[in-house]
Amino acid sequence: MFVLVNLKAYPCDPVAVAEAAHDVAGSSGVRIAVAPQAADLAAVAETGVETWAQHVSPNEHGSHTGSTLAERAAAAGAEGTLLNHSEKRMTLADIDASLDAAERADLETCVCGNTPAQIGAVAALGPDSVAVEPPELIGGDVSVASADPDIVTDAVAAAEAVDDDIDVYCGAGISTGDDLDAADDLGASGVLLASGVAKADDPKAALEDLVSPLA
Amino acid sequence: MFVLVNLKAYPCDPVAVAEAAHDVAGSSGVRIAVAPQAADLAAVAETGVETWAQHVSPNEHGSHTGSTLAERAAAAGAEGTLLNHSEKRMTLADIDASLDAAERADLETCVCGNTPAQIGAVAALGPDSVAVEPPELIGGDVSVASADPDIVTDAVAAAEAVDDDIDVYCGAGISTGDDLDAADDLGASGVLLASGVAKADDPKAALEDLVSPLA
Amino acid sequence: MFVLVNLKAYPCDPVAVAEAAHDVAGSSGVRIAVAPQAADLAAVAETGVETWAQHVSPNEHGSHTGSTLAERAAAAGAEGTLLNHSEKRMTLADIDASLDAAERADLETCVCGNTPAQIGAVAALGPDSVAVEPPELIGGDVSVASADPDIVTDAVAAAEAVDDDIDVYCGAGISTGDDLDAADDLGASGVLLASGVAKADDPKAALEDLVSPLA
Amino acid sequence: MFVLVNLKAYPCDPVAVAEAAHDVAGSSGVRIAVAPQAADLAAVAETGVETWAQHVSPNEHGSHTGSTLAERAAAAGAEGTLLNHSEKRMTLADIDASLDAAERADLETCVCGNTPAQIGAVAALGPDSVAVEPPELIGGDVSVASADPDIVTDAVAAAEAVDDDIDVYCGAGISTGDDLDAADDLGASGVLLASGVAKADDPKAALEDLVSPLA
Numbered sequence: 001m002f003v004l005v006n007l008k009a010y011p012c013d014p015v016a017v018a019e020a021a022h023d024v025a026g027s028s029g030v031r032i033a034v035a036p037q038a039a040d041l042a043a044v045a046e047t048g049v050e051t052w053a054q055h056v057s058p059n060e061h062g063s064h065t066g067s068t069l070a071e072r073a074a075a076a077g078a079e080g081t082l083l084n085h086s087e088k089r090m091t092l093a094d095i096d097a098s099l100d101a102a103e104r105a106d107l108e109t110c111v112c113g114n115t116p117a118q119i120g121a122v123a124a125l126g127p128d129s130v131a132v133e134p135p136e137l138i139g140g141d142v143s144v145a146s147a148d149p150d151i152v153t154d155a156v157a158a159a160e161a162v163d164d165d166i167d168v169y170c171g172a173g174i175s176t177g178d179d180l181d182a183a184d185d186l187g188a189s190g191v192l193l194a195s196g197v198a199k200a201d202d203p204k205a206a207l208e209d210l211v212s213p214l215a
Numbered sequence: 216m217f218v219l220v221n222l223k224a225y226p227c228d229p230v231a232v233a234e235a236a237h238d239v240a241g242s243s244g245v246r247i248a249v250a251p252q253a254a255d256l257a258a259v260a261e262t263g264v265e266t267w268a269q270h271v272s273p274n275e276h277g278s279h280t281g282s283t284l285a286e287r288a289a290a291a292g293a294e295g296t297l298l299n300h301s302e303k304r305m306t307l308a309d310i311d312a313s314l315d316a317a318e319r320a321d322l323e324t325c326v327c328g329n330t331p332a333q334i335g336a337v338a339a340l341g342p343d344s345v346a347v348e349p350p351e352l353i354g355g356d357v358s359v360a361s362a363d364p365d366i367v368t369d370a371v372a373a374a375e376a377v378d379d380d381i382d383v384y385c386g387a388g389i390s391t392g393d394d395l396d397a398a399d400d401l402g403a404s405g406v407l408l409a410s411g412v413a414k415a416d417d418p419k420a421a422l423e424d425l426v427s428p429l430a
Numbered sequence: 431m432f433v434l435v436n437l438k439a440y441p442c443d444p445v446a447v448a449e450a451a452h453d454v455a456g457s458s459g460v461r462i463a464v465a466p467q468a469a470d471l472a473a474v475a476e477t478g479v480e481t482w483a484q485h486v487s488p489n490e491h492g493s494h495t496g497s498t499l500a501e502r503a504a505a506a507g508a509e510g511t512l513l514n515h516s517e518k519r520m521t522l523a524d525i526d527a528s529l530d531a532a533e534r535a536d537l538e539t540c541v542c543g544n545t546p547a548q549i550g551a552v553a554a555l556g557p558d559s560v561a562v563e564p565p566e567l568i569g570g571d572v573s574v575a576s577a578d579p580d581i582v583t584d585a586v587a588a589a590e591a592v593d594d595d596i597d598v599y600c601g602a603g604i605s606t607g608d609d610l611d612a613a614d615d616l617g618a619s620g621v622l623l624a625s626g627v628a629k630a631d632d633p634k635a636a637l638e639d640l641v642s643p644l645a
Numbered sequence: 646m647f648v649l650v651n652l653k654a655y656p657c658d659p660v661a662v663a664e665a666a667h668d669v670a671g672s673s674g675v676r677i678a679v680a681p682q683a684a685d686l687a688a689v690a691e692t693g694v695e696t697w698a699q700h701v702s703p704n705e706h707g708s709h710t711g712s713t714l715a716e717r718a719a720a721a722g723a724e725g726t727l728l729n730h731s732e733k734r735m736t737l738a739d740i741d742a743s744l745d746a747a748e749r750a751d752l753e754t755c756v757c758g759n760t761p762a763q764i765g766a767v768a769a770l771g772p773d774s775v776a777v778e779p780p781e782l783i784g785g786d787v788s789v790a791s792a793d794p795d796i797v798t799d800a801v802a803a804a805e806a807v808d809d810d811i812d813v814y815c816g817a818g819i820s821t822g823d824d825l826d827a828a829d830d831l832g833a834s835g836v837l838l839a840s841g842v843a844k845a846d847d848p849k850a851a852l853e854d855l856v857s858p859l860a
Contacts, residue, residue: 496700
């Protein structure tokens with residue numbers, strides 16, 4: 001199982017969370033990555049944790065102001081990027097172009113979708129992985145794996161119908177080891193989480209609890 | 216005169232340009248700032264040069280993915296931010312909210328507009344400075360100060376009608392000391408430039424030529 | 431006082447509301463206009479009521495799909511258009527271009543803003559009128575004129591500081607004759623309303639109550 | 646073969662083109678539809694021609710200003726709608742929601758994409774048909790079927806891999822009977838065209854030439 005911690009725009013210390021994630025990844029052997037805002041990529045990568053961007057621009061080098069090119073995210077230390085998160089919805093053509101950009105910059109990609117149909121759609125664009133996150137559960141206390149298990153199994157089926165090798169993650173409401181276990185049982189090969197770690201009083205303890213079923 | 220070098224998404228080495236700008240600022244006594252992509256803010260600020268963001272989000276802390284909060288731009292070393300650049304047009308309500316965000320994070324602000332009327336409009340929102348850049352001249356070889364001097368004097372008049380104390384910069388096609396001189400004569404108190412430095416074979420020489428009328 | 435009824439995307443019969451508005455305008459002598467969705471402009475205009483668009487595109491004639499040109503809104507019978515409504519926020523440059531488009535098509539214009547500062551900003555672009563609508567009050571039961579009277583007087587002051595002749599309307603929560611009276615007392619020369627009429631069981635009775643202080 | 650004439654924002658008389666299309670459809674037996682701007686839907690539908698919207702909103706009934714609901718497009722006489730045209734790119738989630746909206750309003754749907762991969766993606770969302778239009782050929786003199794025949798056959802393959810029953814149209818540069826023939830040979834079951842008819846001096850003659858291979 002892959003654990004991707006999206007720091008969003010939470011008022012956390014990104015380096016402190018990154019250090020906790022790096023420690024827990026080391027002690028548990030579980031793959032854990034942290035996705036900070038673009039301005040924090042370099043500081044987070046410096047901790048040694050696997051670092052992802054929350055988004056990269058569909059643009060190539062040129063006259064573009066205020067975007068984060070895949071190339072600069074990679075130069076700052078990112079190894080992967082989320083795309084089309086519910087909080088950063090992209091046009092279909094831009095998802096396609098950002099996947100090309102990520103490939104040029106050698107970034108691993110995870111494209112989000114809200115429904116199994118959307119997961120099938122984004123899988124057709126050839127990302128490394130996809131993530132299903134029902135927007136109504138994001139930021140809540142109820143895990144997608146318990147609130148709506150069918151959406152996870154249907155997303156896995158939709159993605160695999162398009163591409164056998166693709167990884168399918170799930171997100172929304174994930175915070176405990178039980179949630180991780182449930183996601184695993186439903187066929188997901190990873191989880192996206194955010195507030196459960198980024199807003200925890202003790203992010204390290206939260207991550208240790210999360211990965212405990214895998215230890 | 217203030218010189219703001221927007222690195223846009225050009226394939227330059229942001230640290231090399233920043234070091235050149237820092238050197239020329241030091242030797243000439245001219246205020247020069249560099250605006251890299253968000254992922255490069257920390258590395259650019261580390262050179263000691265005055266560092267600006269190209270854009271900051273209107274958002275406050277919370278569940279937002281893929282944006283750059285003013286607070287994180289500042290934490291990475293930014294001292295100011297552009298807003299509403301022609302290549303990153305914002306809604307009026309978002310310009311207003313990003314100005315609030317910049318104030319919370321203690322960032323200096325420069326809001327761009329395409330026409331004198333738009334400059335009057337953005338001046339009404341209370342930024343520290345405004346910049347007029349006719350989009351048809353951006354990235355070209357002809358300076359706004361020579362191609363369309365009236366737009367600069369009209370922008371200065373429109374801004375000062377709203378706020379006596381506001382600084383007015385001009386951009387588009389600025390690359391030489393003569394362009395800087397012409398902008399100064401038209402009442403601008405600074406210039407925005409991009410390709411003239413960021414794409415120069417020798418950014419330091421380009422900056423030295425640019426600031427030579429002020430030495 | 432001018433009364434502009436925005437039908438939004440409510441499930442009302444636009445022609446029935448238009449006929450009611452036409453009747454009440456005729457019997458009361460009050461200027462009342464109705465703003466339906468673009469697809470309903472022709473049917474609404476056919477009733478004889480003053481008809482406004484909810485939005486027009488910043489585009490000129492050309493290769494643009496899925497937009498409503500000012501020219502076609504006018505051809506369908508519109509005499510005016512809202513711009514930059516809180517539910518259809520536009521970039522500053524697009525507001526400017528849509529004002530040009532409306533002028534080409536001889537449409538009267540009303541640009542919305544959320545705050546007095548934004549009202550000052552949009553007034554600088556030269557519309558015929560501006561409207562202040564605090565988004566947190568839109569669709570509610572409490573009128574802006576009673577909940578936040580200062581925002582109306584401040585908006586009037588901000589607009590008049592830029593342009594003596596401009597009309598200032600206010601919206602959000604307006605539904606009764608008392609609300610209209612209060613808006614008038616605060617210096618507004620018109621009101622925008624929506625659900626109070628469009629979702630009323632009897633739109634004609636709602637309009638008659640609304641304009642009763644003016645009779 | 647289905648012929649869909651997108652009037653875009655061209656300065657044509659929509660009713661005159663609609664009447665020509667209606668005549669040619671009647672005399673040739675070919676299915677021809679016309680897609681005007683939203684404000685012209687009612688007038689175009691009145692001619693009796695099959696009428697399509699250029700776009701419908703993902704929204705349901707509610708507090709939305711400046712959008713065209715599927716329900717109102719249908720009430721004005723539309724029988725189908727384009728979605729995600731290159732000139733009106735939508736987020737993936739909005740394409741999904743607009744397809745739901747179109748289904749509620751009983752509108753036939755055609756979702757556009759730029760590449761075979763994007764066509765596979767949109768086919769996964771369950772529209773009635775898809776259309777491939779390479780943006781670099783739109784509005785030009787060279788037909789997609791001659792300039793880039795592989796993109797058409799690849800799009801047909803990508804769509805059919807997802808859904809056997811889906812119709813695949815192609816667009817960009819289509820203007821003559823030869824273009825229509827070539828599209829047919831490549832497996833397309835219809836064509837989208839715009840300037841070739843909408844900007845023709847004699848739209849009826851242009852349509853007659855276009856459908857001549859099918860007569």
